[in-house]
Amino acid sequence: xxxxxxxxxxxxxxxxxxxxxxxxxxxxxxxxxxxxxxxxxxxxxxxxxxxxxxxxxxxxxxxxxxxxxxxxxxxxxxxxxxxxxxxxxxxxxxxxxxxxxxxxxxxxxxxxxxxxxxxxxxxxxxxxxxxxxxxxxxxxxxxxxxxxxxxxxxxxxxxxxxxxxxxxxxxxxxxxxxxxxxxxxxxxxxxxxxxxxxxxxxxxxxxxxxxxxxxxxxxxxxxxxxxxxxxxxxxxxxxxxxxxxxxxxxxxxxxxxxxxxxxxxxxxxxxxxxxxxxxxxxxxxxxxxxxxxxxxxxxxxxxxxxxxxxxxxxxxxxxxxxxxxxxxxxxxxxxxxxxxxxxxxxxxxxxxxxxxxxxxxxxxxxxxxxxxxxxxxxxxxxxxxxxxxxxxxxxxxxxxxxxxxxxxxxxxxxxxxxxxxxxxxxxxxxxxxxxxxxxxxxxxxxxxxxxxxxxxxxxxxxxxxxxxxxxxxxxxxxxxxxxxxxxxxxxxxxxxxxxxxxxxxxxxxxxxxxxxxxxxxxxxxxxxxxxxxxxxxxxxxxxxxxxxxxxxxx
Numbered sequence: 269x270x271x272x273x274x275x276x277x278x279x280x281x282x283x284x285x286x287x288x289x290x291x292x293x294x295x296x297x298x299x300x301x302x303x304x305x306x307x308x309x310x311x312x313x314x315x316x317x318x319x320x321x322x323x324x325x326x327x328x329x330x331x332x333x334x335x336x337x338x339x340x341x342x343x344x345x346x347x348x349x350x351x352x353x354x355x356x357x358x359x360x361x362x363x364x365x366x367x368x369x370x371x372x373x374x375x376x377x378x379x380x381x382x383x384x385x386x387x388x389x390x391x392x393x394x395x396x397x398x399x400x401x402x403x404x405x406x407x408x409x410x411x412x413x414x415x416x417x418x419x420x421x422x423x424x425x426x427x428x429x430x431x432x433x434x435x436x437x438x439x440x441x442x443x444x445x446x447x448x449x450x451x452x453x454x455x456x457x458x459x460x461x462x463x464x465x466x467x468x469x470x471x472x473x474x475x476x477x478x479x480x481x482x483x484x485x486x487x488x489x490x491x492x493x494x495x496x497x498x499x500x501x502x503x504x505x506x507x508x509x510x511x512x513x514x515x516x517x518x519x520x521x522x523x524x525x526x527x528x529x530x531x532x533x534x535x536x537x538x539x540x541x542x543x544x545x546x547x548x549x550x551x552x553x554x555x556x557x558x559x560x561x562x563x564x565x566x567x568x569x570x571x572x573x574x575x576x577x578x579x580x581x582x583x584x585x586x587x588x589x590x591x592x593x594x595x596x597x598x599x600x601x602x603x604x605x606x607x608x609x610x611x612x613x614x615x616x617x618x619x620x621x622x623x624x625x626x627x628x629x630x631x632x633x634x635x636x637x638x639x640x641x642x643x644x645x646x647x648x649x650x651x652x653x654x655x656x657x658x659x660x661x662x663x664x665x666x667x668x669x670x671x672x673x674x675x676x677x678x679x680x681x682x683x684x685x686x687x688x689x690x691x692x693x694x695x696x697x698x699x700x701x702x703x704x705x706x707x708x709x710x711x712x713x714x715x716x717x718x719x720x721x722x723x724x725x726x727x728x729x730x731x732x733x734x735x736x737x738x739x740x741x742x743x744x745x746x747x748x749x750x751x752x753x754x755x756x757x758x759x760x761x762x763x764x765x766x767x768x769x770x771x772x773x774x775x776x777x778x779x780x781x782x783x784x785x786x787x788x789x790x791x792x793x794x795x796x797x798x799x800x801x802x803x804x805x806x807x808x809x810x811x812x813x814x815x816x817x818x819x820x821x822x
Contacts, residue, residue, distance in 0.1 A: 356820040358541040359801070361564045362553050365810070366520045366546035369503035372489060373451040378730070378811045381488065383523055383544055386814045388429075389508035391491030392420055392439065392471070393483055397807040399590070399640040399732060401483045405434070405493055405509065406471070415478035415763040422469040428495045428509050429528045436465035441496045443473075446489075456485035478761045480768040484733055511537040511816040520546055525815065535816040538803065542815050557582065557796055563820050564797040566809050570627025576796050584796045586629040587806030590638045591730040591791035593630075595691070599784045600746040601723050603675060608661040610783035613724075614651035615658035616698040622690060623789050633790035635780035636738050640808070643735065643759070643772025647780045658698040669699040678705040679726035680712040687726065687788075717744045728791065730811070735759075735772060738779045747784040751775075798822070 365379035372384055386394060386404075394404035403409075406420035426434040443463045446454050459479040464472050475482065485491070498507040506514045509532065512525040523544040527537035545562070547553040554575055556562040568576070570586070577584045597604040597613060604610055623630045631639075634647030659668070667673040675695075677688060688704035695702050702724070707715070716722045725744075729737070739756035741748035752775045759771035780787075795806055803817035 355539070356822050357539060358543070359539050359563055359818060359820040360543040360545055361566065361804075361815075361818075362545050362547050362556065362562050363566060364546070364548065367523075368519065370506055370514065370517055370523075371502040372492065372506070373446070373449075373494075373502065375503075376452050382809075382811055382813045383525075384506060384508075385488065385492065386510060386812070387512045387525060387816070388506045388510045388514055389492045389494070390510045391486055391488070391493065393486050393491060395484075395487045395808075395812060397805055397812070399808060401487055404487075404491075405439070409483075413763070415480075416475045418473040418475070418482065419466075420471045420473070422471070423533070424469060426509060426532045427530050428498065428507055429513050429530055430495065430498055430507050431530055432495050432497060434493060434495070434509050434532075435468040436471045437468075438495060439463070439471045439493050440465050442493045443490070445496075446492075451489070453485075453489035456481075456488065456490035478763055480760050480762050480765075481733060511535050512542065515541070522546065535814075537816045538819045539815075542818065557798070560798065563801050563822075564795065564804055566795040566797075566804070566813075567793045568796045570629035570794045573627065573629075573794055573796060581799050582796055583799055584794065585806055586792040586794045587809060588638075588640055589730070589791055589793045589808055589810065590640050590732040591728050592633060592636065592638055593726065593728050593788040593791060594636075595786040595788050596725050596727065596745050597784055597786075598720065598722050598724070598746055599748065600720075603673060604723055606665050607783065608665045609667075609673065611651065612658040612661035612665070612698065613695065613700065614783050614786045615654045615661065616695050616700065617691070617786050617788070618653045618694055619648075619786075619788060620653070621694075622687070625686070625690065626789075627794075629792045629794050630789040631792060633787040635776045635787060636735055636785075637772065637776045638732075638790050641732055641735075642765075642769045643776055645773050645777060647777060650780050651783065651786070655698050662699050667699050672696075672699045672701040674701045674703065675723040676703045676705060677724040677726075678707060678712065678715055678722050680709045681706045682709060683726060683728070720744050720746055726788075730791070732811075735776065738784075739775070745784055747779070747782070749778060749782060752778050 363382070365382070367375065367377055367380040367383070369375055370380065370384065372380055372389060385391070390405050392404060392406040393401050393409070396402045405422055405426060407423045409418055409420045411418055420439070422436060422439070428434055440463050443457065443460070445451070447457050447460065459475045459477055459482065460473055461476045462474045466472055493509065495507050500507055504517050511528055511531045511533070513528045515524040515526040517523050525542045525544070527540045531537070547556065550569070550572060553562070553565050554568070554572065557565050557576055558579065568584070573584045576582045597610045599605060619632055623632070632648045634650055635645065637644045662668065662673060665673070677691065679688065685706055688706060692702040692704050712725070716725045735756060737743050737745065738747055739753045755771045755775035755778070759768050759775065762768040762771060793806070793808070793810055795804065795809060797804055798820070800820050800822040802819050802821065805812065805814055
């Protein structure tokens with residue numbers, strides 16, 4: 269994964285790092301600098317506060333819908349005609365999070381990235397299901413020895429869905445206009461000094477300083493290539509170069525995609541029509557799947573999956589994701605500034621019990637970097653569940669079960685009350701009296717995020733490549749470790765993938781040892797689908813949902 273972060277094929281012994289022509293594209297975007305949010309109010313907040321470090325939320329829930337329509341006109345693509353003849357030409361997919369509109373340059377939110385990037389819009393590079401950078405519109409790239417010049421080579425014959433040719437001038441215009449107009453995710457190109465074309469298929473990016481995250485950032489909105497000459501209503505329409513077109517968009521109801529007849533690449537759509545339906549009611553979504561009115565639910569909460577898993581025609585599987593349920597301890601709080609207190613809380617939390625209560629699909633996470641991100645290391649053994657150790661540390665800090673430590677735990681109501689109750693019960697056993705305050709999101713923004721007036725708080729940080737939050741002492745964690753900040757700076761400015769990952773790994777271990785938070789679990793997205801469905805992505809599908817390979821062989 270780290271090698272692909274900076275190159276398509278690692279060729280570390282040469283003077284340049286060179287990309288390859290794997291063309292195994294899948295997409296989606298999350299920038300460490302400005303991720304989209306799954307919460308509309310948060311989206312709006314982020315848009316108003318561009319300088320604010322990003323984070324996003326995900327309420328693990330259900331979703332889905334899908335309806336097999338059928339009977340669409342014959343659609344021919346690169347696959348064998350016999351296979352196509354046996355496969356429905358329409359599938360409906362139920363999703364939970366609906367985009368407000370389709371304006372990918374001005375509207376924040378992971379829901380928009382999820383459905384448009386890689387399906388309708390394409391970027392210079394993309395991500396695969398393992399969160400690694402792969403070629404997309406650029407079939408290859410080279411990186412200069414000083415890591416300040418990136419040269420991309422485009423495929424020949426690329427076209428937009430309106431028939432316009434796509435060449436290097438479109439790339440230059442797209443990236444420059446993103447920067448000049450400060451569109452969503454423009455910060456991802458903050459280190460870019462210039463973007464220029466060299467002929468019709470070569471694009472050169474020159475950087476002010478090395479930026480190890482640049483390629484990954486280009487897999488998202490920052491790297492999208494749009495048609496300067498196209499005229500359309502970006503809120504309800506889209507003109508891109510991907511395997512699908514936007515056929516119709518009904519806010520909070522559905523988005524219908526149809527195969528792009530002018531698609532230029534190797535990811536021709538295998539299903540002509542894909543209907544993405546937005547269902548917020550969990551029971552309605554499950555009933556739709558049971559009645560075969562839908563073929564896919566993505567996601568379905570693990571606790572509810574048992575209601576469909578006994579159906580012999582339904583498959584339930586969990587995929588990896590980058591969501592980190594972070595129980596933050598205010599590092600400058602009057603009580604939590606004491607490292608012994610923070611460590612005691614970590615020892616007192618039974619993470620396995622929390623995961624089990626949620627259905628068992630999630631994974632343990634002992635530090636700030638999930639397994640799909642560079643710099644990951646299994647740190648779960650640093651603070652194993654140990655109530656005696658927790659009591660010892662609390663005793664050293666002057667607390668006991670007879671003289672409990674009183675702490676406030678404030679979090680937004682989108683996460684429900686159960687997790688607060690569980691933590692209160694677990695911490696009480698070691699002598700911590702937790703005052704749980706479940707509040708409106710706006711109140712949380714004011715109290716915790718803005719004013720940092722809290723002891724403990726909970727957020728699902730679902731962004732990928734977001735370690736920067738732990739290197740920012742101004743972030744709501746109030747975590748200030750100069751060594752971590754130096755390591756992160758070295759990581760970002762490193763000129764090799766190995767160095768980048770090594771610095772991140774060192775920094776992540778330091779953070780976990782300092783215990784400014786407990787990473788309750790790494791959320792894994794659970795998907796339910798009819799057995800007749802193939803090619804539906806399981807990993808990362810709440811932010812990365814390539815649909816070209818999806819089929820319903822009903």
